[in-house]
Amino acid sequence: MRSFLACFEAACGAEYPVTEVIYNCPKCGGLLEVRYEGERGDPWTLKQTWRERRMSNQPLDQSGVWRYREMFPFLEDERHVMTLREGNTPLLDGCLAASYAGVRRIRFKHQGFNPTGSFKDNGMTAGTSQAVRLGMKRVACVSTGNTSASMAAYAAMAGLDPIILIPNGNIAFGKLGQALDYGAKTLQVEANFDQILALVRVLAEKLGIYLLNSVNPFRIEGQKSIVIEMMDQLDWEVPDWIVVPGGNLGNISAFGKGVREMLELGLIDRLPKFAVVQAEGASPFYEFMKDPKEGGFTANTHPETLATAIKIGDPVSWPKAWQTVGVNGVVEKASEQEIADAKAVIGRCGIGCEPASAATLAGIKKLVAAGRIGPEDRIVAVLTGNVLKDPDYIYRYHTGQLKDPAGRDLIGNFANPPVVVPNDVEVIAKLLGA
Numbered sequence: 001m002r003s004f005l006a007c008f009e010a011a012c013g014a015e016y017p018v019t020e021v022i023y024n025c026p027k028c029g030g031l032l033e034v035r036y037e038g039e040r041g042d043p044w045t046l047k048q049t050w051r052e053r054r055m056s057n058q059p060l061d062q063s064g065v066w067r068y069r070e071m072f073p074f075l076e077d078e079r080h081v082m083t084l085r086e087g088n089t090p091l092l093d094g095c096l097a098a099s100y101a102g103v104r105r106i107r108f109k110h111q112g113f114n115p116t117g118s119f120k121d122n123g124m125t126a127g128t129s130q131a132v133r134l135g136m137k138r139v140a141c142v143s144t145g146n147t148s149a150s151m152a153a154y155a156a157m158a159g160l161d162p163i164i165l166i167p168n169g170n171i172a173f174g175k176l177g178q179a180l181d182y183g184a185k186t187l188q189v190e191a192n193f194d195q196i197l198a199l200v201r202v203l204a205e206k207l208g209i210y211l212l213n214s215v216n217p218f219r220i221e222g223q224k225s226i227v228i229e230m231m232d233q234l235d236w237e238v239p240d241w242i243v244v245p246g247g248n249l250g251n252i253s254a255f256g257k258g259v260r261e262m263l264e265l266g267l268i269d270r271l272p273k274f275a276v277v278q279a280e281g282a283s284p285f286y287e288f289m290k291d292p293k294e295g296g297f298t299a300n301t302h303p304e305t306l307a308t309a310i311k312i313g314d315p316v317s318w319p320k321a322w323q324t325v326g327v328n329g330v331v332e333k334a335s336e337q338e339i340a341d342a343k344a345v346i347g348r349c350g351i352g353c354e355p356a357s358a359a360t361l362a363g364i365k366k367l368v369a370a371g372r373i374g375p376e377d378r379i380v381a382v383l384t385g386n387v388l389k390d391p392d393y394i395y396r397y398h399t400g401q402l403k404d405p406a407g408r409d410l411i412g413n414f415a416n417p418p419v420v421v422p423n424d425v426e427v428i429a430k431l432l433g434a
């Protein structure tokens with residue numbers, strides 16, 4: 001099996017060894033992609049092997065990423081794998097969410113069940129393993145929160161030094177707390193995500209630090225496992241729609257690559273449609289896809305949303321996302337109010353998620369109303385992060401204190417405020433209707 005880095009720009013087509021430390025094509029500046037050549041086995045045997053590994057006690061087999069290692073065979077030595085037993089995330093039925101959106105059924109693939117509470121772990125296990133394989137000592141990323149939490153954890157367990165750069169004052173405390181606890185050197189920069197990404201790329205080059213943002217093609221390889229595990233859980237029956245929030249657009253790029261490779265190998269017999277949902281105040285990809293054409297992408301220099309995980313105005317992976325959504329998908333946007341209410345509804349299902357994840361349900365509701373998604377369509381929405389990541393947002397929503405980035409009040413349509421009571425049995429019993 002040969003693996004190599006290939007320039008994503010078809011007109012360039014340059015190839016590089018998988019061991020070269022590059023993040024963009026040195027020739028044309030295009031995005032890079034990991035590609036493979038060789039036999040990977042027949043689909044029946046692969047499926048059988050992956051099922052059997054569920055009974056194994058080997059760390060690689062227990063990981064919901066590395067269990068599917070035949071799908072991303074870029075490492076030569078399995079001892080380089082750094083795993084926290086990521087993946088293995090459930091498909092959960094959200095009944096209330098389905099009726100809220102006007103469809104028969106929605107299943108949530110909840111990536112918030114990951115070791116650090118977001119899907120970033122699926123990619124970070126791959127990116128960190130590659131860093132170890134390359135003999136790197138320090139790793140860095142800019143992050144809206146979850147990438148840094150995840151990178152800090154994987155770097156710590158791998159014995160690497162994690163350095164994270166975050167936009168000052170714009171990060172949910174759950175995420176910042178994790179990065180500090182896992183021991184990352186944490187720099188709060190007076191700039192927004194897109195500006196800091198440019199900065200960290202220069203720093204990485206200058207200081208020989210390995211960059212673990214989603215421009216890193218190995219992270220994308222790991223994130224393919226989300227759709228592979230999803231298909232495995234669906235007994236390889238492809239859903240009509242996979243719905244995902246879009247920020248830097250790495251996840252949708254990974255999903256697209258994942259399903260195309262599964263189709264090629266005969267693991268599935270057709271492609272799903274994809275719906276990417278962005279927050280209204282940070283929706284450059286939504287705008288682009290209204291009339292997509294070469295050179296037509298315009299970044300949003302002032303992205304704004306309370307869903308901080310998708311507060312990105314200049315998504316690096318947009319060309320890859322276009323490749324997937326352009327053929328077989330749609331982009332929707334959701335307002336702060338729509339996201340906030342959808343989040344509360346997902347909570348009422350007993351599932352819960354962070355704000356960015358709830359953009360999925362808000363988007364589904366709109367796409368159903370517009371006739372784009374049918375009420376009987378089979379839908380899997382990917383909940384990208386855990387409910388505990390951003391407790392401040394939850395408290396404000398339920399107590400009527402949540403304001404959008406412009407300072408306007410959001411309405412707690414599904415608010416469930418705590419009630420202050422005296423220490424008095426009679427009063428409390430009366431309140432509870434006894």
Ligand SMILES: *Cc1c(COP(=O)(O)O)cnc(C)c1O
Nearest residue numbers: 146247248249250251309384385
């Ligand atoms: C990173 C992140 C996203 C955005 O994913 P992209 O790959 O950047 O599009 C969405 N939700 C959560 C919770 C995230 O952490």
Ligand SMILES: [Zn+2]
Nearest residue numbers: 007012025028
């Ligand atoms: Zn190139």
